[in-house]
Amino acid sequence: MQPLTVLSIAGSDSGGGAGIQADLRTFCAFEVHATTALTAVTAQNTLGVDSVLNVAPAMVSAQVRSVVADFDVCAVKTGMLAQPATVEQVAELASEGLLPHLVVDPVLVSSSGHPLMDTGGVDAYRDALLEHAEVVTPNLREAAMLCGVDVNDVKNHDDMLALGPPAPGLRFDLGPRQRGPFRGALVHRAPRPRRLGRSR
16 A cells, blocks of 8 residues: 655755754654655754755745645645745645645744744735644744744743634644643644545
């Protein structure tokens, strides 16, 4: 039996700790076939991000179209999209029905504090892409940015719930109350019966 095929649209982390490298490890662990569309190349390690080279949005779109034209992609995850124009390109692909079961990780800032999205990216996520996602996985800083508040004002579950959804049709799902520092939230659409399977 052929394994299910999934697609990661994300940037490369030269240190291997995140990005497409981490997605590939996860996909391998779940025994699915991994396909990719690269959005950016970073020079980084455990100490921080030294440099970023973005892939042209048209090339990102071309990679995705090439994959879905041949492979029966049943789920898609986005990571670092790097540029507002790339976010909009991905939203266009989603609007065409090419990105089934879309999971959006709105990567905006690295763990070391380096910006990983150009100016205008937050608006592009809110205005174009989030509405197509089944699940959105921001960390605390990203959730605050998407909701237009200071991250320092979000300290607990109640603060997060008070933010409201970052886009129509989405809601925060915080899971069980956490001990220790508040880290983030899962945002998703209202549950509906869906079965992961081949798109055609």
